[in-house]
Amino acid sequence: MKKTFSLMWFIAIPFMLSIVSCNKDNAPENPPVSKGDETVQNIVQALEDNEEVSGFVEVLKKINLSDINEDKLTVFAVKNLTAAKTSRSTMLDSVSIKRHIAVGSYSKSQLTDGLVLKSVNDENLYISRTGDDVAVNGVEIEGEEIAVGNSFVYVVPEVFESIDTPIIREDSLIAVRDLWNYEMKTFADQSFTLEASLTTGQYGTTFNEITTLSERYWNTALNAIRNGEKYLAQIADMESAKGLSDTITLDLALVKAQMFAYYGTYISDNRACKMDDYEAWCNKLIAELPTAMSNASSLLLAKASLCNAKYDEAKNLCKKLIASGMLKLSDSPYIYEPENLWRGYDDIIMSGDGGLTPMYPLLSREAYLIEGLAEYGLGNTSEAIETLSILNTAYQGDAISEDESININTFLFYMRSTGGMYPYYRILTNMNNILDFSYPEVEGFDESKHLLLPIPESALREFAIEQNPGY
Incomplete structure (x- = not known):
């Protein structure tokens, strides 16, 4: 038995050595040090x-x-x-x-x-x-x-925290101001492009492209809101940042009002908001901001109220603004600067000489238009005509008599190139039995679904929003 074992061991050795040799040949080498x-x-x-x-x-x-x-x-x-x-x-x-x-x-x-x-x-x-x-x-x-x-x-001295925006120091406020100005100029450019596309078909636009246009505008507005809210949080405790903080706050009120007018909702603090949210926030701004900014906040709230068919609120806000004597009307619908209620955004609109002119998204004329439309919505025809006549005569037009049909397209034209003209078509659908106006003559326009813009699919999922009707 012992002899047999020795023989078997002798036979096995070469086999085992071959296995060891194979394993050695196939063994992975240590990877090189990177x-x-x-x-x-x-x-x-x-x-x-x-x-x-x-x-x-x-x-x-x-x-x-x-x-x-x-x-x-x-x-x-x-x-x-x-x-x-x-x-x-x-x-x-x-x-x-x-x-x-x-x-x-x-x-x-x-x-x-x-x-x-x-x-x-x-x-x-x-x-x-x-x-x-x-x-x-x-x-x-x-x-x-x-x-x-x-x-x-x-x-x-410390472990770095993970942050997604720069820490803003007192001496960096100028850089933040410049970044925010660029943010708002980008938004203003998109607002003008969208308005021109949807109301005149500029750039060869048709309503078949509304999903692409809407997604671009939504993302630009959302990006502005998110960045603005981050900046506000970072400079909240800086005494020297009060002016910049107020500017960003009012700019955000403008972006949110535009978003609400186009979509029936807006995003703030990373959630979808409605009229009640905007009203509460704007009333806070009206109470706390300096007078000129407070007036601008009132006009933004009036427009949002009109969009939501809250005619009494819209009318009263505008009547108070007009009665204050602080609103100026220019003598031509093509001259915007004297009416500017809030800062303009430079180099947005192509001028006749090939240059670029500012866009003014918040003008005195809008207070008269909103009040007039609110009066119409309340059935107060005489008051509406009186208010719109003030606007018409300021621009060298004729006073309006009560027995003539009001062509509201004239007044919409006064809002051209402010970035906010298109939402008025949505507002006017509730008044088409008393006002004479026509919808945009752009290929593919469908009154039953295009008065609000389609909310991007990604936003529907992210914010749990219902899509606007017709899409």
């Missing part, structure tokens, strides 16, 4: 003896950057956290530490105000700078850069 991992290893070695960042180094040793093929990194090493720091900061771990490693190497002089770095986990890191003081996501860098090969290392 540039990212190699760079991090060099940084670990450079920081190994720095006791104040020992915790950061221990976590840094454990992360895997095999998918990063970069030998130039900028690392923000966090000092060991004290009890005082942990109350604001998140704890450092293998996930949050990647927020502290930016792709590319930046010396301190290259960390300029407004610069946005990209971390290895694809988050934005926002740089703000005053003189030699540099902050990342609101956390100030301590000392100077440490060069490690092709990379730079900085020491910071």
